[in-house]
Amino acid sequence: MSTPTLNQYSTNTASRILSVGGYRPSKRVTNDDLAGPIDSSDEWIRQRTGIVTRQRADADTSLVGMALAAGQQAIERAGIETSDIGAVVVATVTFPYPTGSAAAIIAGELGIHVPAYDISAACAGYCYGVAQADSLVRSGMADYVLVIGAEKLSDFVDPTDRSISFLLGDGAGAVVVGASQEPGISKSNWGSKGEDWDMIRMTRSSIDMRNIIQEVEKTGDATAIVEPGSQGSVWPTLRQEGPSVFRWAVWEMAKVAKQTLADAGIESEDLAAFLPHQANMRIIDEFAKQLKLPEHVAIGRDIADAGNTSAASIPLAMHRLLEEQPELSGGLALQIGFGAGLVYGAQVVRLP
Amino acid sequence: MANKEDILSGLAEIVNEETGLETEEVQLDKNFTDDLDIDSISMMTIVVNAEEKFDVKIPDEEVKNLKTVQDAVDFIANAS
Numbered sequence: 001m002s003t004p005t006l007n008q009y010s011t012n013t014a015s016r017i018l019s020v021g022g023y024r025p026s027k028r029v030t031n032d033d034l035a036g037p038i039d040s041s042d043e044w045i046r047q048r049t050g051i052v053t054r055q056r057a058d059a060d061t062s063l064v065g066m067a068l069a070a071g072q073q074a075i076e077r078a079g080i081e082t083s084d085i086g087a088v089v090v091a092t093v094t095f096p097y098p099t100g101s102a103a104a105i106i107a108g109e110l111g112i113h114v115p116a117y118d119i120s121a122a123c124a125g126y127c128y129g130v131a132q133a134d135s136l137v138r139s140g141m142a143d144y145v146l147v148i149g150a151e152k153l154s155d156f157v158d159p160t161d162r163s164i165s166f167l168l169g170d171g172a173g174a175v176v177v178g179a180s181q182e183p184g185i186s187k188s189n190w191g192s193k194g195e196d197w198d199m200i201r202m203t204r205s206s207i208d209m210r211n212i213i214q215e216v217e218k219t220g221d222a223t224a225i226v227e228p229g230s231q232g233s234v235w236p237t238l239r240q241e242g243p244s245v246f247r248w249a250v251w252e253m254a255k256v257a258k259q260t261l262a263d264a265g266i267e268s269e270d271l272a273a274f275l276p277h278q279a280n281m282r283i284i285d286e287f288a289k290q291l292k293l294p295e296h297v298a299i300g301r302d303i304a305d306a307g308n309t310s311a312a313s314i315p316l317a318m319h320r321l322l323e324e325q326p327e328l329s330g331g332l333a334l335q336i337g338f339g340a341g342l343v344y345g346a347q348v349v350r351l352p
Numbered sequence: 353m354a355n356k357e358d359i360l361s362g363l364a365e366i367v368n369e370e371t372g373l374e375t376e377e378v379q380l381d382k383n384f385t386d387d388l389d390i391d392s393i394s395m396m397t398i399v400v401n402a403e404e405k406f407d408v409k410i411p412d413e414e415v416k417n418l419k420t421v422q423d424a425v426d427f428i429a430n431a432s
Contacts, residue, residue: 047391048391048393241412242392242393243392243393243395243396243412243415244396244412246392246393246396247396247399247400247412250400251400280393282393286397
């Protein structure tokens, strides 16, 4: 009996980002709108975060709807047919069902029955997605991958929380990664630090929530369930250890950023843009200072009127930068995401 | 071990660089938050710069105990 040779994928030489799409919900939430329950002010919030307003979705705007809009724009701008997409990867931590996935629903809405899955890597999710798309394309498993970062964080905020809720916004950004002749995505520098998982966390798990509800059902005493959004609410909301996150996000991530440039074989002078996760303007400013970026490097500062949109923040910042400065197209950008997990991911990419 | 006068003057320079406060305003009895109006993010920047300058480790959980300039000077003196 002869031993047959198995067919494997034919690989692609290189990959790059072909296009970027974005969707911003229309509601604008000002600092004054949020200051009351946290005993704060417009000045206090601006000074600590650099945020002036943040974009948030209304009750009728879903995470899937925002992600779909961003994804469709990216496909259109890539100049390909939807049927060319070989995989859909969605980075999100706010799709409210543990199963199925936002990605499969979005693929279904697009009318394609391709591999589709979500990534739970919080604010690093989009960079994780680009790392996977690069791998899928170069391995030959897909010629085009749709990567979407989408969040409706306003569903998980507590108006009385002074640690993170007032930073958060909603939105979706998407890129199409496809095969190319020249390398357009560098080696990914990605990793995790799980021992610090509670530095950015939810107030409770869905199991905790079930236990509270069961207790109420058993005793008839509803005092355990208080108004959604207030402290002690049964509904899980986000919290962070702000100063510790700041230290990690600037000084540890600066090391990751420098290593990413070295791995890519370039210097900071070669960059056209720096696109860090839009966590907080103070982090962006200090991060840029630590990297000693040359004057000509454009820095994504979408956070001032978008807020922190987690997995959506980097592609939205890229989307905006290319609309405001189209001449940056074709230049190199360092993108780096970091957040709950803790997790981080970074690449140098050629801007679409 | 660095002496406390040197630590104070070095710390005052770091605070000046981060906040623009005159170095003379950084005195031992001053509270970082109430007297010097330094927020938690600026405080962390000062801590990281102090770690580098004095070659000490100041863990995150220790930072909240550094309420006054005296607290910081004492901690750095004992750690270095």
